[in-house]
Amino acid sequence: MSDPEFPIVIFHNPDCGTSRNVLEMILSVGYAPDVVEYLKAGWTEDQIIDLAARAGLSLRELLREKGTPAADLGLLDDAVDDRRLIEAMLAHPILVNRPIVVTPRGVGLCRPSETVFDLLDRKPATFTKEDGAVVRLE
Numbered sequence: 001m002s003d004p005e006f007p008i009v010i011f012h013n014p015d016c017g018t019s020r021n022v023l024e025m026i027l028s029v030g031y032a033p034d035v036v037e038y039l040k041a042g043w044t045e046d047q048i049i050d051l052a053a054r055a056g057l058s059l060r061e062l063l064r065e066k067g068t069p070a071a072d073l074g075l076l077d078d079a080v081d082d083r084r085l086i087e088a089m090l091a092h093p094i095l096v097n098r099p100i101v102v103t104p105r106g107v108g109l110c111r112p113s114e115t116v117f118d119l120l121d122r123k124p125a126t127f128t129k130e131d132g133a134v135v136r137l138e
Contacts (some may be wrong), residue, residue, distance in 0.1 A: 043090055
């Protein structure tokens with residue numbers, strides 16, 4: 001469970017390297033976030049709209065294209081409206097890009113993974129991603 005002084009929620013896909021890196025980054029600085037595996041839990045309409053708004057993203061910007069049925073569903077056309085995007089995201093949770101992190105400092109779609117440190121109140125000098133890439137933060 002998250003620290004009540006600095007609660008963190010990560011909407012996580014354990015099959016995604018970026019999502020795994022973000023979770024490990026959060027854990028590496030001593031936080032115990034609430035992890036929501038959204039592919040299992042699904043989304044609510046209010047949740048998608050709220051997270052997008054708080055992250056400063058349009059629903060189109062929140063749409064994940066790679067490795068999803070977005071193209072097959074005809075969602076890549078700019079003429080597709082928000083209602084249709086939401087309905088598709090509710091039916092196919094994989095369509096919501098990840099990882100989304102919520103902290104007292106804000107909400108963000110943490111791509112690239114090191115952007116999570118903008119949402120935390122502490123960070124390490126460096127972090128080594130699972131692929132061996134070293135992120136220098138100071």
